[in-house]
Amino acid sequence: MNAPIDLAGKLATFTEAWQPRTVSLYNGHDVMVAKLRGEYHWHVHPDTDDFFLVLQGALEIDVEGAGTVALGPGQLYVVPKGVRHRPRAADEAHILLIEPTGTPNSGDPQTAAPRRVI
Template sequence: MKTQSVDLTSKLAQFSEHWAPRTVAEFNGHDIMIAKIKGEYAWHSHADTDDFFLVVKGTVFIDLPGDVTVQLDPGQLFVVPKGVEHRPRAEEEAHILLIESTGTPNSGDVATAAPRRVI
């Protein structure tokens, strides 16, 4: 049993790459991850799982089909339903917390996904 809390600020200070999530904890078969993002990510979807985004710092936009955009500020979250194409983006660097089933490719495709990194 782990008895230490996870300090997200400390974990975020350990890397600088954008769009390269880091797993900071595991929960019932899910990875709890943090990521730094800036610019646009590719349009993608996840056929078998929802996509959870919680903004820790900055402003994040989630583009959805039909010219719909969801704006998320710190402390706000959004869940993209499985199978829905989406594109996260941030004009300035933003920090997010993600929860995904362990092994879920962040790009929706194993061939283009970032590798799983645990910190």
């Protein structure tokens, strides 16, 4: 049996924003934590939904055609596949993401952050 994963402890191991870290695998998906600060660029994931769960701080997700979704700790939002969106955080936010392994965080393999496992 594996030991429990301490998400706060994993988040404490890095400072970079917009650089998700894989902390576990789940049915072919990466379970990741990330720190967000400022605005990410508009992007789309053509083949998969985009799952965001806020652990700490506040996150806004601009969703093309639907306005802005505001999230606080303990709240989650799923951007449907094929929908253009832009996450942003005025102050640092900590989030949990779940995506199929190999999904580029930017929607484009050329601009995606490299996969990092911690």
